[in-house]
Amino acid sequence: MRKYQLGEFEEIVILTIGVLYKDAYGVSIKKEIESRLARNVSMGALHTALVRLEDKGYIKSFDGEATEERAGRPKKYFQITALGKKAMAYSKETRDELWSAIPKIVLEVKGLA
Amino acid sequence: MKNLPPKLFQRFFRWYCNSRLRDHIEGDLIEIYNERSKAHGKQNADRKFVIDVLLLFRPGIIKPVNKYRNSNQGDMVANYLKVGFRNILKYKVYSGINLFGLAVGMAASLLIILYIADELSYDRFQKDADRIFRVASAGRFQGSEFNDAASSSPIAEALMENVPEVEQAVRFGWWRVMPMRYADKSFVEKKTLVADSNFFRFFSFPLISGDPVTALQGMNKVVITESAAKRYFGGENPIGKIILRGEYKAATEITGIAKDPPRNSHIQFDMVVSGETSGDYLQNDQWSYTSIYTYVKMNSAADALAVKHKLDELTEKNMGPELEEIIGMSQQEFKASGNSFEFFLQPLLDIHLKSDLGGELTPNGNIQYLFIFGAIAAFILSIACINFMNLSTARSATRAKEVGVRKSIGAMRSKLIVQFLSESMIYSFISTVLALAIIGLVFPAFNTLAGKDLELTLLAQPVVIISIVGFALATGLIAGSYPAFYLTAFKPIHVLKGKVAVGLKNSSLRNSLVVFQFMISISLILGSMVVYKQLKYMQSKDMGFDKENIIVVNNLWSLDNNEAAFKNELSRHREFVKTSFTSALPPRITDSNLFRKGGTEKDVVLNIATVDYEHLSTMQYTMSAGRFFSPEFPSDSTAIVLNEAAYKRMAFDGLDGATVVNFNAPKPKLLKLIGVVKDFNFESLRTTVKPMAIVLGVGSNVWMVREAKNEIAIRMAPGDPASAIEKLEGIWKKYSSSAFEFSFLDQNIEAMFRSEQRMSRIVFIFASLAIVIACLGLFGLANYLGEQRGKEISIRKVLGASVPQVVILLLKDFTLLIVIAFVIAAPLGWYLMSEWLDGFAYRTSISVWLVLAAGSASLLTALFTISYQSLRVAHENPVNNLKGE
Numbered sequence: 001m002r003k004y005q006l007g008e009f010e011e012i013v014i015l016t017i018g019v020l021y022k023d024a025y026g027v028s029i030k031k032e033i034e035s036r037l038a039r040n041v042s043m044g045a046l047h048t049a050l051v052r053l054e055d056k057g058y059i060k061s062f063d064g065e066a067t068e069e070r071a072g073r074p075k076k077y078f079q080i081t082a083l084g085k086k087a088m089a090y091s092k093e094t095r096d097e098l099w100s101a102i103p104k105i106v107l108e109v110k111g112l113a
Numbered sequence: 114m115k116n117l118p119p120k121l122f123q124r125f126f127r128w129y130c131n132s133r134l135r136d137h138i139e140g141d142l143i144e145i146y147n148e149r150s151k152a153h154g155k156q157n158a159d160r161k162f163v164i165d166v167l168l169l170f171r172p173g174i175i176k177p178v179n180k181y182r183n184s185n186q187g188d189m190v191a192n193y194l195k196v197g198f199r200n201i202l203k204y205k206v207y208s209g210i211n212l213f214g215l216a217v218g219m220a221a222s223l224l225i226i227l228y229i230a231d232e233l234s235y236d237r238f239q240k241d242a243d244r245i246f247r248v249a250s251a252g253r254f255q256g257s258e259f260n261d262a263a264s265s266s267p268i269a270e271a272l273m274e275n276v277p278e279v280e281q282a283v284r285f286g287w288w289r290v291m292p293m294r295y296a297d298k299s300f301v302e303k304k305t306l307v308a309d310s311n312f313f314r315f316f317s318f319p320l321i322s323g324d325p326v327t328a329l330q331g332m333n334k335v336v337i338t339e340s341a342a343k344r345y346f347g348g349e350n351p352i353g354k355i356i357l358r359g360e361y362k363a364a365t366e367i368t369g370i371a372k373d374p375p376r377n378s379h380i381q382f383d384m385v386v387s388g389e390t391s392g393d394y395l396q397n398d399q400w401s402y403t404s405i406y407t408y409v410k411m412n413s414a415a416d417a418l419a420v421k422h423k424l425d426e427l428t429e430k431n432m433g434p435e436l437e438e439i440i441g442m443s444q445q446e447f448k449a450s451g452n453s454f455e456f457f458l459q460p461l462l463d464i465h466l467k468s469d470l471g472g473e474l475t476p477n478g479n480i481q482y483l484f485i486f487g488a489i490a491a492f493i494l495s496i497a498c499i500n501f502m503n504l505s506t507a508r509s510a511t512r513a514k515e516v517g518v519r520k521s522i523g524a525m526r527s528k529l530i531v532q533f534l535s536e537s538m539i540y541s542f543i544s545t546v547l548a549l550a551i552i553g554l555v556f557p558a559f560n561t562l563a564g565k566d567l568e569l570t571l572l573a574q575p576v577v578i579i580s581i582v583g584f585a586l587a588t589g590l591i592a593g594s595y596p597a598f599y600l601t602a603f604k605p606i607h608v609l610k611g612k613v614a615v616g617l618k619n620s621s622l623r624n625s626l627v628v629f630q631f632m633i634s635i636s637l638i639l640g641s642m643v644v645y646k647q648l649k650y651m652q653s654k655d656m657g658f659d660k661e662n663i664i665v666v667n668n669l670w671s672l673d674n675n676e677a678a679f680k681n682e683l684s685r686h687r688e689f690v691k692t693s694f695t696s697a698l699p700p701r702i703t704d705s706n707l708f709r710k711g712g713t714e715k716d717v718v719l720n721i722a723t724v725d726y727e728h729l730s731t732m733q734y735t736m737s738a739g740r741f742f743s744p745e746f747p748s749d750s751t752a753i754v755l756n757e758a759a760y761k762r763m764a765f766d767g768l769d770g771a772t773v774v775n776f777n778a779p780k781p782k783l784l785k786l787i788g789v790v791k792d793f794n795f796e797s798l799r800t801t802v803k804p805m806a807i808v809l810g811v812g813s814n815v816w817m818v819r820e821a822k823n824e825i826a827i828r829m830a831p832g833d834p835a836s837a838i839e840k841l842e843g844i845w846k847k848y849s850s851s852a853f854e855f856s857f858l859d860q861n862i863e864a865m866f867r868s869e870q871r872m873s874r875i876v877f878i879f880a881s882l883a884i885v886i887a888c889l890g891l892f893g894l895a896n897y898l899g900e901q902r903g904k905e906i907s908i909r910k911v912l913g914a915s916v917p918q919v920v921i922l923l924l925k926d927f928t929l930l931i932v933i934a935f936v937i938a939a940p941l942g943w944y945l946m947s948e949w950l951d952g953f954a955y956r957t958s959i960s961v962w963l964v965l966a967a968g969s970a971s972l973l974t975a976l977f978t979i980s981y982q983s984l985r986v987a988h989e990n991p992v993n994n995l996k997g998e
Contacts, residue, residue, distance in 0.1 A: 026141035043145070044168035047138050051173045066140070069147050073140025 004087035005056065011091060012037065013049045014058060017078050018088070025064060025075045026050070050078065058084030118146045119159055122166045129175050138169065189528070190535070197536040200512075207508060210893045211501050211540055214886045216547035218497025219588065221882055223552060223581065225490035228563050232478045235377045235465035240317045243414050244280075245461035248272075248407040248424075249470055252454035254718055262470040264407040264456055267398045267431070268424075269309070272409060276423045278416035279409050283308065283315040284388070284395055286405040287474060292671070293384070294357040295345045301667070301854070302341070307386040309395065313371070315410065316380065322352055323369020333358075334387040336369035341383045358386070360671075365390070376566055379465050381475050400431045401454070406474065408461070417458055428456055472703075482872075489879050492633045496883060498592040499626045500890035501540065505596035506623060508897055513603055520605040529601040537593025538586070545585040562874055564867075624930055627894070630887040631934035631971060632941075637880035639942035639967035643959055644873040647950060650957040652863060656699065657793025657802075659733045663858035664838070666825040666845070669694055675848040680727075682844055683827065688837040691828045693731035696723040696810060698824050700862050702795040708806060710763040711772025711783065719759050720795065720803055723810030729790075731828050739768045739788030742809050746787075750809055753784035757792045759804030773806070784808065801954045826858070884971060888978040891927065895979035899923065899986040907991035919987035924976060931975050935968040942967070 006014070016032050017024040029050075030041045053059045064075035080088070126142070127135060142165060150158035201208040236242055248268055251260035269282035285308035292301050306312075313325035313336070320328065321339065328336050335356065342351050351367045358365045365386065374381050388395045395405060411420060432454060433444040447454075459468055466480040519529060552559075556569055672679050676694065683689040697704060702722045709716045728734075729741040737757060742749045753773050755763070765771050771786035792802040829837055838855065845853045863870075899906075906919055914922075943959055950956045 026137065027144050030141075030145075042168045043138070043142060043165040044171055044174070047134065047141075047169065048171055048173040051134065067144075069144045070140035071143045073136045073143065075140060076137035 004090045006058075006087050006091050007049075009045065010049050010053055011088070013046065014053060014080060014084060014088060017059060017080055022077070022079070024078045029078075053084070054078075056083075056087075057081060058087050118143065118162045122163050126166045126169065129170060131174055134174060138174070142166070193532045193535045194539065196515075196532075197539045200536065201539070204508070204511075206896065207504055207893055208540075210889050211504055212544050212547060214497045214500045214889045215540060215544035215588070215592070216551060217882060217886060218494045219544055219548035219584070220551040220555070221879070222490040222494045223548060223584070224555075224559055225486050227567060228565070229483050229487055231377060231565060231567060232466060232483055235478070236379055236461055238317060238375060238378070239461065241410060242461050244412070245408055245410050246417060246420075246458040247461065247464060248409065248456050249459055249468075250403050250454070250456050251470075252452065254452050254454075254716070259718065260470045261403055261472045262468065262474065263403040263405060263472050265400050265403050266395050266405055267400055268427075268456060269407050269409070271427050271431070272420070272424065275427060276420055278412050278420050280412055281311065281315055281410040282407065283311055283409075284405050284407045285309065285312060285385070286391070286395065290667075291359060291384075293345070293359075294362065295354070298345045300344060302383050304381050304383045305386060306380075306382045306384070307388055307391050307395070309388045312385060313369075315408065318374055319372050321370045321372055322350075323371075325369075328369035329385065329387040330389075331387060332389045333363060333365045334368045334390070335365045336371050336385045337367060338371050338373045338383050340373050342370050363390075377465075379473075379475050379477065399435065400428065401435050409458075414460070417460070421458055424456055424458070428454070486875070489637070493879065493882055493886065494588070496630045496633060496886045496890070498588065499630055500886060500893070501537070501592040502595045503623050503626055503890055504893045504897070505537075505593075506599050512600055516600055516603050517605040520603075526601050530597045533597035533600055534590065534593045537596070538589040541585045541589030541592065544588075545581065549581075562871065562878070564871060623894075627887075627891065627927075627930050628934045628937070630883075630890060631931050631975070632938040634880065634884040634887045635935055635938040635967055635971045636942040636945070637876065637883050638970055639938070639964060640946055641873070641876045641880040642963055642967055643946040643950070643957075644869070644876050646957050646963070647953065648869050648873050651869065651953075651955065654794075654955060656862070657734065657791060658699075660699075660859045660862055662829045662831055662834075663732070664827045664829055664834070664841070665698055665856050665858050665861060666827065666841075667854040667856075669825050671849040673849075679844070679848045682847075683841075686840065688830050688832075688840065689827050690830055691727055691731040693727040693826045694725045694810070695728055695824055695826060698722075698732075698826055698858065698861075699793070699795040702805065706806075707776055708763075709774040709776070710765070711774055715763060717759070717762055717804060719755075720805040722795075722805070722807050724807055725810060728807070728826075731826050733828075734793055735791040737789050737791045739786070741788055741790075748785070749787065751782070751784055752787040752809070754788045754790055754807040755786060756790050756802065756805050756807075758802050759806060760789045762804045884974055888974055891975055892978050892982070895923075895927070895982040899982045903986065903989065903993075904995065906986055906989070907993070907995050910991045911995070916984075916987045920980075920983045923983040923986065924979065927975060927979055928972070931972050935972070939964050939968060 012033060013029060016029050016036075020028055020032060026043070026047065030043070030046055033039070033041050033046075050059070054061060058081060059078045060081050061076050061078050064077050066072050066074045123139075126139065130138065142162065145165075146158050146162050149161055239245060247262065248264040249260065249262050250264055252258070266284065269284050272279045273282050285306045288305040288307065289303055290301055291303075291305040292299065293305075308329060310327075310329040312318075312329055313320060320336065323336060328334065335358070337345075337351065337356075345351070345356065346354070351370065354367050355364045356367060357363065368387075371385070409420075411417065429444065436447055436454075437443055465477050466483065468477055469479070516529060519532075520526075553569065556567075560567055669676075680692050680694075683692045702720050704722070705718050705720045707716055708719050724742075726742050726744055729736070738760075739754075741754060742752060746752070755765075755773070763773070765786065768786055768788070773784045773786055775782045775784060790807070794802055795805060796803065827841070834857075841855070842853045902923075906923075909919060909922075943964055946959055950959070
């Protein structure tokens with residue numbers, strides 16, 4: 001069983017890419033995370049995460065069109081690779097296992113279980 | 114109106130960002146900027162933009178330091194080396210020129226560095242060398258100045274008693290001629306010291322056997338060096354044995370064996386006799402009798418000034434009464450008439466290079482020469498490096514294609530620079546190896562030339578090896594830097610299109626380099642010519658007597674009572690025209706005494722020699738007034754002959770009643786002036802003829818100076834001296850049991866010019882080297898330019914130019930350069946050589962012709978060098994070059 005290195009923020013980013021499907025690029029990912037999670041995302045953190053994910057092979061990029069708002073710079077769209085899906089699945093499975101292993105009594109908080 | 118994000122930060126971002134990501138992230142930044150700008154205004158957008166840019170400055174985003182991962186380092190270096198070697202082999206002529214020039218330059222520089230290092234190392238082996246000083250003397254008397262490395266006996270004790278800053282003091286005298294005998298071995302030792310008992314504790318001359326503390330205590334003790342021990346005792350242990358010293362065969366016990374003093378010590382000796390042996394020498398208390406050498410060790414070098422002051426006080430206190438006694442003047446009168454006498458201190462480490470006093474122990478070096486040679490070495494090396502630069506850039510067209518191709522497949526300029534630098538490193542290292550080989554070959558000649566005795570193993574020391582390697586690296590870097598930068602600046606597009614300018618003709622930098630090279634060469638040639646001329650002048654100068662055909666025989670003292678018989682027998686052979694016994698002969702009449710013009714208070718220092726009746730005819734001096742000593746006048750034992758300079762100095766006006774008083778004897782001695790001899794050079798030609806006196810070497814005249822028992826001068830009949838010398842030796846052996854040592858007077862005089870001879874040879878060699886290297890460079894350049902201008906020449910020929918016209922065309926450019934070099938070098942060289950000549954009282958002049966000769970010599974050499982190329986190119990069939998059009 002392979003170990004998939006996926007940091008917390010990276011996981012969020014990759015999930016968001018999934019959410020956005022064919023529309024995931026720098027600015028859109030940032031906005032999506034900010035609106036869903038109510039946390040500020042800096043460009044630096046985001047792009048670093050994107051570079052790392054790409055280096056690990058979990059996402060791949062393809063160029064989009066250039067627009068005037070971007071002063072002629074092309075967009076870079078991301079999508080999840082097969083390896084990336086495996087990594088997400090692994091992460092989800094391990095989380096779920098851990099969740100189910102917790103005795104009920106710990107989780108007696110509203111909103112859980 | 115579109116707002117634009119702050120330009121500065123945008124540029125900052127573009128600068129640091131990895132180019133892979135740059136555009137996309139920048140696009141994102143701009144998109145967000147625009148949105149923010151619409152929603153919250155420009156200021157807000159600007160601020161957030163700046164924050165974003167700053168926050169993006171992190172490892173994942175910033176350009177990697179190595180833009181291109183150097184995964185191929187090793188391979189590339191291998192490629193550079195391979196290509197470098199191939200280039201060397203492909204253009205053997207140029208490579209050969211480069212290598213040879215560099216090697217010669219390096220060899221010369223290295224040798225000079227060795228020489229300088231050795232000169233600087235003198236006396237440094239002495240423990241506490243920086244605290245040791247020598248006491249020397251100097252003064253001014255009757256208008257003439259004098260100085261001497263010697264001091265007087267009482268000074269050491271006076272200093273030790275009265276000056277607390279002086280820790281130790283030692284004195285020694287130097288016997289230049291001391292016969293020594295053991296069993297059947299007898300030699301005349303030329304370097305015998307007679308020293309205080311703390312000699313071996315003061316100086317760092319280690320003893321192989323014997324106790325440094327006690328070896329020199331007591332009378333008649335001697336410590337000999339290892340080599341001396343071998344000479345007398347072979348393999349036997351000399352300790353405790355008795356050796357017979359001097360004319361009177363004093364029994365002296367050997368109490369120690371010292372290691373031979375190192376070559377780089379200004380104090381040299383074969384034997385050291387204990388001071389108590391020679392009562393008079395070290396024990397006398399006359400402050401004004403400077404006959405021995407005194408060295409002191411101070412608590413710290415900074416005390417020197419204080420010690421000097423106290424020394425001055427002591428001198429004044431003690432010299433005063435002595436001066437009164439001898440000269441009859443009180444101290445005040447002495448000083449008032451413009452005279453002075455003082456003892457002063459010299460740091461030990463300054464002696465070899467900076468001291469040039471009378472009576473130096475061993476001939477010293479000269480720090481000026483070190484500078485001169487250092488400069489010359491630097492020049493020669495720079496000429497060689499300039500050659501390298503010139504040749505490399507001249508041939509740039511051949512490498513241009515390679516550079517273009519490399520650049521288009523992705524080589525960065527920095528890598529190309531590395532490539533070319535490593536090529537020049539290859540050259541440099543090969544040259545270094547060659548240079549070392551050259552040094553090995555030339556080393557014995559170098560030793561002779563430099564008057565040294567260095568060993569090749571000096572080069573094997575770690576310090577030297579490291580500096581040679583560093584040297585090679587530095588040369589490679591310096592010589593290769595310019596070509597590297599020049600060659601790698603080509604734009605690939607220009608090169609591949611074939612548009613690389615053959616702008617070699619008029620490269621002003623290259624031309625000025627050639628001018629510089631020839632400037633140096635011309636100066637050196639001029640210098641060499643002047644030194645040579647001066648040397649010839651000195652050698653052929655009329656010294657005032659006939660110096661040819663005179664043989665000098667030493668060890669006169671060994672004839673003992675057989676002197677007259679010896680002279681008699683010699684006179685019976687027609688080969689030996691005249692024989693004379695004397696205390697000293699030119700060029701070494703160095704003894705001097707104080708003399709006073711009779712009837713006045715006028716005192717003068719005169720050099721003095723004691724002779725016999727035959728001296729005038731033997732030496733063929735000319736009398737300008739009066740007569741020489743003659744057996745017809747018994748009163749001549751109290752007569753004196755002066756030279757013209759002395760006569761004038763003492764302001765005599767006629768021989769009648771003229772007398773001279775000498776004060777060396779216990780009672781003043783009155784001498785009658787009977788004649789004046791024409792001035793002759795009895796010392797080096799660096800000074801004018803000093804005033805001197807001659808007396809008969811009899812009886813009480815001995816007080817003045819040594820007896821006339823030092824040297825024999827024999828005038829030979831002209832002809833082959835070899836058989837005459839054999840006969841002479843036979844006769845000698847009949848009357849003397851000492852070795853037969855002889856020399857030719859004219860050679861002795863020539864030997865005086867040794868330092869000038871050496872200078873002449875050295876400058877000549879350097880001049881040749883410089884010109885050879887410069888011409889090498891010229892050869893290469895001419896060769897190359899000839900090739901490059903091939904097309905041009907062919908066209909000219911087709912249009913009707915004749916061969917001579919073409920040749921002249923090619924020569925014209927270079928001739929101009931050399932003329933410019935000459936114009937600059939001539940005044941410079943003339944000025945420098947004039948300064949050098951000023952150091953000689955008798956000197957030649959530098960005529961305009963000489964300067965022109967130097968210039969023409971280099972011009973002709975240069976033309977000769979390039980003529981081959983020019984002729985070859987001029988004769989080429991134009992078809993060859995124009996075929997391709």
